[in-house]
Amino acid sequence: MHLTLEFGGGLELLLENSTKVHKVEVPPKDGEEKVTMKGVLSWAKTNLIKERPEMFVKGDSVRPGVLVLINDCDWEICGGLDAVLEEKDVVVFISTLHGG
Amino acid sequence: MGGGGGGRRREEIEGELKKLRAERKELDARIRLLESQLEVGPVGVGGAAAEEGVVDGSCDGSVACRGRGGNGFAPDGGLPADMIYRYSRHLLLPDFGVEGQRKLSQSSILVVGAGGLGSPVALYLAACGVGCLGIVDGDDVELNNLHRQIIHKEAYVGEPKVKSAADACREINSSVKVVEHQHTLRPCNALEIVRKYDIIVDATDNLPTRYMISDCCVLLNKPLVSGAALGLEGQLTVYHHNGSPCYRCLFPSPPPVAACQRCSDSGVLGVVPGVIGCLQALEAIKVATAVGEPLCGRMLLFDALSARIRIVKLRGSLPDCTICGKKSAFTEQDFQKFDYENFTQSPMSDKTAPSVDLLPENARITSRDYKSMVDNAEPHLLLDVRPTHHFQITSISPSLNIPLSMLEEKLPVLETSLKKRAAASGKEPSLVVLCRRGNDSQRAVKLLREKGFASAKDIIGGLQAWGRDVDPDFPVY
């Protein structure tokens, strides 16, 4: 499935060349038809995150302080880890900022 | 800081200027008092102007800001001629008009933090004619603030930020009541201060304070206009207003300490907090006047590098939120006792860096020890493990720069350098590791010792200690 994954708020530092926007092809998990957020997280952890994975995930979710947005909508409204993605969806992972 | 040029004479002029400014301030206050008596009629009802410029020096803060008649508006609700002229461009806006200006003039807004975000917030709120503007900050103005904290001027370096900001606001609009709260907001004083205002603006620079302000606003039922900026990105939302979540609804648990970047480590492009601060002022004005749709239940994400602004929909207030949920048992007493620094494992300041302690004493030397190594021409190699762009700012010469993140893969480079040094001096050189503050150097020495560089030692306190204890001319950053 074609997805756009974006990283911001400092999370991009965990990726190769600190690239923020990634157009990717995420396959469903073995034996499943749909791609869920849970699948996207583990795919991104394996294929995109280059260092300090604990700065991205905790358990099978994102670490505290990271907002996840599916098509500009808080994933809590869309079903969280179980949210099912559709072709060309845009998923944004953004770390909350505290500076000023 | 010498600052260059005619020492004594400059001091005299500055002294004279200070005296004259104080006299002018005194005269201005008397003029405003007399004018207000003329406007209001028989001897000043409340004397709005006379009370202006109050300083709240105490922790309990006895200055009340709520429920006062708006500045500029006469008791009958009409605008005096000079106010019509002053705010004419607001009054001409059909959506804003006299009613908007009246509400603004009756509102009291507290800006927490007079830094990069707070600067434009306070300037715009003063200029636009809010009734009462409170500013909280416990820090002093520093030279390295000025590139982004545009409310402060060079002449105020070393002075309290609150005083500097309040003076700037009064210079722009003498009809606004500006209240100075010259201390860091803490659980012991937050309730007292926040209670006096209608709207709170979070313009702070650290995580524990953000949790604290949000909790406080929920307890006292105040809308919170929250902004943040770092590097080349900014974020903005309005918490606890029109069904929007509180900070804890979004972030029930704090992030790991290593994920908390600070402007004093990661840097920030000056105009980025400026953009977010302007938007915070705008949202505060919208909340105060009930004009338009404030950014409730939505968050604005600003990416300066790609010139993109994205506005995303957030979850609503969570029914089971421990702070704003219906069944919340969180009281004002709980709040005052809550240890926000412990909760987040970070200090309530951008400046105090959490320091690590990873090495035994015999694996560390002081900056003075290093100085005598150099003076005694002891063969050694100085390894600077800061990121390359830090190394380019300044460095101790000669030194070898291998950033900590690349150290493991570049060990052969280090090996070669050590061998060269050994050949040149005929002795085994020692390996001394340096960074900015003495944290990364410990991580590096730990790694080096594991990889067989048994003699590696780090310099306690890094370049900051070097600048403080050995070479006062070394540029700190």
Ligand SMILES: [Zn+2]
């Ligand atoms: Zn909440």
